[in-house]
Amino acid sequence: MFRDKVSSSIVLGSDDLELLQRFLEAWCEENDVSPESQEAQAIASGLMNWYQFELGDRNNLKSGPSTPLPESEELETLLRKLKAA
Numbered sequence: 001m002f003r004d005k006v007s008s009s010i011v012l013g014s015d016d017l018e019l020l021q022r023f024l025e026a027w028c029e030e031n032d033v034s035p036e037s038q039e040a041q042a043i044a045s046g047l048m049n050w051y052q053f054e055l056g057d058r059n060n061l062k063s064g065p066s067t068p069l070p071e072s073e074e075l076e077t078l079l080r081k082l083k084a085a
Helices: 014-030 038-054 073-084
Strands: none
Touching: 014 038
16 A cells, blocks of 8 residues: 655655656556556556655665676666667
8 A cells, every 4th residue: 555655754865856757658668558647647656655654775776787797798778778778
């Protein structure tokens, strides 16, 4: 069940909101759903609830991978596209 946003002791910063926005945009793209739809709004609400009340360590989401990614041209191309987005 969703908790009341007012009861949250966690203050979300701009980096938190940007991360959640990227999650939502990726979900919408993957599921071919408009970000303005009611379905996307429900997902956004669920993401906020999960991030504020259920996620153990938010820093794990913000840090990069613990081991270096393998080098490949395909991966480099994908990373450049993601950086440009």
